Amino acid sequence: MNALLRFLQKQLVEGMLPWSAQVAAAQRFGCTLAAVEELALEHGIFPARYQRNCTTITIADQLLLFQSRIIVIGCGGLGGYIMEGLARLGVGNIVAVDPDIFEEHNLNRQLLATPATLGKPKVLAALARVNEINPAVTVTPVMDAFCTANGRELLTGVTVAVDALDSISYRLELADSCAGMGIPMIHGAIGGWYGHVVTQLPGETTVQDIYRNWKNGKGIEKELGNPAFTPAVVASLQVAEACKVVLGKGELLRRRKLNIDLLDMEFDEVNFGPVEDMDEGLHLAA
Amino acid sequence: MQITLKLFATFRTARFKIAPQEVPAGTKCLAIVINLGLTEDEVGVVLVNGRHATLDHILHDNDTLSLFPLVGGG
Numbered sequence: 001m002n003a004l005l006r007f008l009q010k011q012l013v014e015g016m017l018p019w020s021a022q023v024a025a026a027q028r029f030g031c032t033l034a035a036v037e038e039l040a041l042e043h044g045i046f047p048a049r050y051q052r053n054c055t056t057i058t059i060a061d062q063l064l065l066f067q068s069r070i071i072v073i074g075c076g077g078l079g080g081y082i083m084e085g086l087a088r089l090g091v092g093n094i095v096a097v098d099p100d101i102f103e104e105h106n107l108n109r110q111l112l113a114t115p116a117t118l119g120k121p122k123v124l125a126a127l128a129r130v131n132e133i134n135p136a137v138t139v140t141p142v143m144d145a146f147c148t149a150n151g152r153e154l155l156t157g158v159t160v161a162v163d164a165l166d167s168i169s170y171r172l173e174l175a176d177s178c179a180g181m182g183i184p185m186i187h188g189a190i191g192g193w194y195g196h197v198v199t200q201l202p203g204e205t206t207v208q209d210i211y212r213n214w215k216n217g218k219g220i221e222k223e224l225g226n227p228a229f230t231p232a233v234v235a236s237l238q239v240a241e242a243c244k245v246v247l248g249k250g251e252l253l254r255r256r257k258l259n260i261d262l263l264d265m266e267f268d269e270v271n272f273g274p275v276e277d278m279d280e281g282l283h284l285a286a
Numbered sequence: 287m288q289i290t291l292k293l294f295a296t297f298r299t300a301r302f303k304i305a306p307q308e309v310p311a312g313t314k315c316l317a318i319v320i321n322l323g324l325t326e327d328e329v330g331v332v333l334v335n336g337r338h339a340t341l342d343h344i345l346h347d348n349d350t351l352s353l354f355p356l357v358g359g360g
Contacts, residue, residue: 211358218358
C-alpha cells in the first residue's frame with residue numbers, strides 16, 4: 001500500500017489525482033479502481049473527477065460517500081436519475097433492484113431506457129451506465145422485486161435506502177423493512193406534473209401517514225402517466241437527501257412532505273408533526 | 287358554518303385552488319370529498335388547519351381543509 005500511495009502522490013496534478021493515474025495505479029498494482037480511490041481519499045488525495053464538488057463536498061465527505069452503500073429500489077423513472085446522481089457523487093456502493101426489462105413506454109422519461117436497451121433488464125442497464133460514468137463505483141444488480149421476504153437480505157449493510165418504486169404497497173413494505181432494520185429511507189413519488197419527497201428515519205412513520213387513506217391500486221399516475229421532467233426533479237431531491245443523510249449535514253425532510261406541483265410551479269410543505277431526536281442507533285456516518 | 291377548502295394538484299382541475307365553503311355543522315372531511323365528486327380512493331393526504339387528519343375527522347367553523355390526491359408513481 002505504501003508503494004501504491006507513493007505512486008499516487010507522484011502522479012498528482014495541481015494536487016489532485018487524474019483519472020488516468022487512477023487507472024494506471026490499478027493496473028500497475030493489480031487492484032481495483034475502487035481500492036485506489038479509497039486509499040487516495042483516506043490519505044487526503046482528491047480524485048480530480050470530484051474537483052468541482054469544491055467545498056460543497058470535502059475530501060472527508062467524499063470518503064464517507066465512497067464508503068457508503070445505497071440501495072435504489074426501482075430502476076425506472078426515478079431510479080435511473082437517482083443512480084446517475086449517486087454515481088457522479090461518488091457513492092462507493094450502489095445496489096440496484098428491479099425485476100423488469102425496458103419497454104417502449106419507458107422511453108419518454110427513463111434515463112436508462114434507449115432503443116438499444118429495450119427488452120434488456122433495467123438493473124443491467126443501470127450497471128452498464130454506472131460503469132460508464134464512474135468505474136470506481138461498485139454496482140450490485142438485483143433483478144428481483146423488493147418485498148418483505150427479501151427485504152432483510154437486500155438491506156443488510158445498507159447506509160440509506162432510496163424508494164424509487166411505482167407501487168404503494170411495495171413502498172409500505174419497504175418502509176416497514178427499513179424501520180425494522182434501522183435504515184433511513186428517502187421516499188419519492190410522482191404522477192404527471194406532481195410529486196413529493198420525504199426522508200424517513202427509523203422510528204418515524206411519515207410514509208405510512210402519507211398513505212393512510214390508501215386501500216389499493218395506484219394514484220394519479222394511472223391517469224396522468226409521467227412526463228420527462230417530473231422524475232428528474234424528484235430524483236434529484238432524493239439524491240440530495242441521501243447525500244445529506246450520509247454526510248450528516250443540513251436539514252432533512254423529516255416529518256415534512258415536500259409537495260411539488262410543476263404545473264402551477266408551487267412547492268409546499270406538509271407538516272406531519274414534530275421531529276424527535278432519533279439519531280441514536282442510526283448508522284449515520286457523521 | 288364556514289370552512290376554507292384548499293385543493294392541490296389534479297383536484298384543482300375544473301375547480302379552484304382555494305374557496306370558502308358553507309357546510310352544515312358536524313360535517314366530516316369525507317362529505318366534502320364526496321361533494322366535490324371525488325371518491326375516497328383518490329384522496330392522499332388530508333390536512334385540517336395544516337395538521338394531518340383522517341377522512342372521518344369532524345370539521346369546525348373556520349377550519350381550513352386541504353386535500354391532496356394520491357401520488358404513487360416512480
